[in-house]
Amino acid sequence: MRRGEASARRPWTLQSGNALLLFLPGLFLAVFFLWPLLRVVVRSVTDPQLGFENYVRVFGTGAYVRVIRTTVETAGLVTLLTLLLAYPVAYAIARAHGLRLKLLMIFVLVPLWTSVVIRSYGWMIVFQRQGVLNDILLSLGLTDTRLLLLPGAVAVYVGMVHIMLPFMILPLVASMRAIDRSLLLAADVLGAPPHRRFLEVFLPLSLPGVSAGVALVFMTSLGFFVTPALLGGPRLLMAAVLIEEAANVRLDWPIASALSTTLLLITTALYLVYLRLTRGSAPLLGR
Amino acid sequence: MSGSASALARRGAFASFVGLCFTYLLLPSVIIVPMSFSSQSYLSFPPSGLSLRWYQGLAADPAWQAAAMNSFLIGLPSALIAVTLGTLAALATERGGLRWATTAVAVIVAPMMLPHVILAIGLYPVMLELGMLRGYLGAIVGHAVIGLPLVFVSVSAVLKNYTPALELAAMTCGADRLRSFLHVTLPMIRMGVLGGGILAFAASFDELMLSLFLTGTGTRTLPRLIWEQLNDFLTPTIAAVATLIFSFSLLLLGALAVFGRIGRSMPAPLALATAETAAHG
Numbered sequence: 001m002r003r004g005e006a007s008a009r010r011p012w013t014l015q016s017g018n019a020l021l022l023f024l025p026g027l028f029l030a031v032f033f034l035w036p037l038l039r040v041v042v043r044s045v046t047d048p049q050l051g052f053e054n055y056v057r058v059f060g061t062g063a064y065v066r067v068i069r070t071t072v073e074t075a076g077l078v079t080l081l082t083l084l085l086a087y088p089v090a091y092a093i094a095r096a097h098g099l100r101l102k103l104l105m106i107f108v109l110v111p112l113w114t115s116v117v118i119r120s121y122g123w124m125i126v127f128q129r130q131g132v133l134n135d136i137l138l139s140l141g142l143t144d145t146r147l148l149l150l151p152g153a154v155a156v157y158v159g160m161v162h163i164m165l166p167f168m169i170l171p172l173v174a175s176m177r178a179i180d181r182s183l184l185l186a187a188d189v190l191g192a193p194p195h196r197r198f199l200e201v202f203l204p205l206s207l208p209g210v211s212a213g214v215a216l217v218f219m220t221s222l223g224f225f226v227t228p229a230l231l232g233g234p235r236l237l238m239a240a241v242l243i244e245e246a247a248n249v250r251l252d253w254p255i256a257s258a259l260s261t262t263l264l265l266i267t268t269a270l271y272l273v274y275l276r277l278t279r280g281s282a283p284l285l286g287r
Numbered sequence: 288m289s290g291s292a293s294a295l296a297r298r299g300a301f302a303s304f305v306g307l308c309f310t311y312l313l314l315p316s317v318i319i320v321p322m323s324f325s326s327q328s329y330l331s332f333p334p335s336g337l338s339l340r341w342y343q344g345l346a347a348d349p350a351w352q353a354a355a356m357n358s359f360l361i362g363l364p365s366a367l368i369a370v371t372l373g374t375l376a377a378l379a380t381e382r383g384g385l386r387w388a389t390t391a392v393a394v395i396v397a398p399m400m401l402p403h404v405i406l407a408i409g410l411y412p413v414m415l416e417l418g419m420l421r422g423y424l425g426a427i428v429g430h431a432v433i434g435l436p437l438v439f440v441s442v443s444a445v446l447k448n449y450t451p452a453l454e455l456a457a458m459t460c461g462a463d464r465l466r467s468f469l470h471v472t473l474p475m476i477r478m479g480v481l482g483g484g485i486l487a488f489a490a491s492f493d494e495l496m497l498s499l500f501l502t503g504t505g506t507r508t509l510p511r512l513i514w515e516q517l518n519d520f521l522t523p524t525i526a527a528v529a530t531l532i533f534s535f536s537l538l539l540l541g542a543l544a545v546f547g548r549i550g551r552s553m554p555a556p557l558a559l560a561t562a563e564t565a566a567h568g
Contacts, residue, residue, distance in 0.1 A: 223402020
């Protein structure tokens with residue numbers, strides 16, 4: 001056997017040599033993913049000279065600190081709102097079956113396949129001064145003048161929650177469908193009223209999906225660009241918008257690098273938490 | 288029977304809440320379609336008259352055609368790179384018996400989770416030095432970094448469903464590694480590869496941030512052109528483009544539904560990966 005001779009020291013197994021397949025993708029990611037990230041971090045402490053002066057500038061300037069705080073607060077609020085809307089929807093999907101389940105899943109997936117830029121454009125149509133929302137508010141008599149909602153924080157929240165909803169719904173559905181229904185039946189048989197059955201059995205069992213969804217949504221929300229740029233403008237400035245503007249408009253790459261590194265550190269920390277929550281083996285399943 | 292009446296009311300409230308959430312989910316996609324057939328040049332909903340003038344305008348404008356062409360010229364090769372490398376990576380981590388497989392997976396999936404602006408800031412000087420900035424190659428490579436984890440997740444999910452014993456059986460019967468891959472492994476993971484490829488293409492087709500940094504005026508993609516137009520003026524032209532892209536996306540989603548069987552049998556990672564393609568606002 002030629003194979004036996006080639007690896008005389010260790011017996012041949014099916015796995016032998018498969019690790020070599022990682023060479024090309026590894027090389028690609030090293031050059032075009034890890035190396036660029038490293039460059040950003042290094043540049044933030046070497047440009048224009050060695051030291052932490054860029055960070056002193058970032059954390060010493062009220063405007064930059066405010067943007068970082070706004071980014072974290074917005075991500076937190078969006079995560080909370082997303083969870084509140086997604087939980088009942090996921091509950092409805094988890095209980096559905098057959099055609100109804102397929103239809104509900106398609107309703108969740110369709111918005112995902114509309115580009116983010118285009119969805120923000122849709123919200124611009126809704127929120128503008130002559131837009132649908134103002135029409136409705138006027139005809140209901142809730143206001144007597146057209147409101148200036150764009151640019152504004154409310155529009156950004158509505159747009160961001162809309163984009164994040166499926167990310168919360170999908171892991172929640174996955175963990176809810178994994179719940180053993182006989183446990184709910186047992187609670188029933190033992191005389192638990194519906195609200196106790198939900199609060200003391202169903203809710204705790206769905207928590208793994210909740211934590212995975214929350215981590216995923218919070219992490220992704222931190223890096224939002226299109227929605228805050230188009231709908232928030234100067235009223236709600238988030239980190240990614242500021243970084244893009246610093247690099248592409250002001251050509252202030254040292255500051256852009258320092259801000260990026262800050263965002264990178266926060267996201268990486270959250271990513272590690274997320275991997276922990278999903279136990280690494282199935283990094284995208286909410287259980 | 289006040290008990291059942293209040294239970295009915297509760298169920299009704301729950302159903303209408305869920306219904307409202309679904310309306311919210313579909314609203315911005317749906318509102319664009321009638322706008323694109325408006326006869327006026329300002330955005331009013333519902334449009335007071337119908338026309339095809341915005342579609343005719345699109346057909347006559349070379350800038351939109353060039354941008355659509357560029358989106359395909361960048362999207363297809365980048366999806367091809369992502370499919371090749373993503374499949375290799377999935378095979379290595381699922382079948383390689385690596386001791387540090389968890390770490391490898393974490394790094395491979397990371398581009399999907401990271402804010403794209405950081406990657407864009409990092410890739411810009413690298414592409415500049417390699418002479419790939421503002422050309423097709425730089426954008427293709429950049430988009431492939433985003434697409435790779437999508438293929439990886441999709442193929443890994445399928446590989447997990449099959450036991451390595453099948454490949455072992457093939458090799459015991461005398462097949463070499465290549466034949467075992469071509470005749471046993473590849474037919475098993477075909478749907479994962481194809482589904483991942485569609486996801487990678489869709490991710491590239493929707494990618495704005497990397498295009499803002501890596502493409503030039505000659506290679507700018509559809510999202511970038513829409514972005515530039517949105518900052519200047521709001522006309523139904525963009526609604527017409529959006530409607531066309533929306534229809535195209537639905538076709539891709541349909542293809543994915545046929546190959547990936549959406550619903551109960553659709554693997555959750557694939558569903559979530561679908562989600563991830565559109566996430567990075």
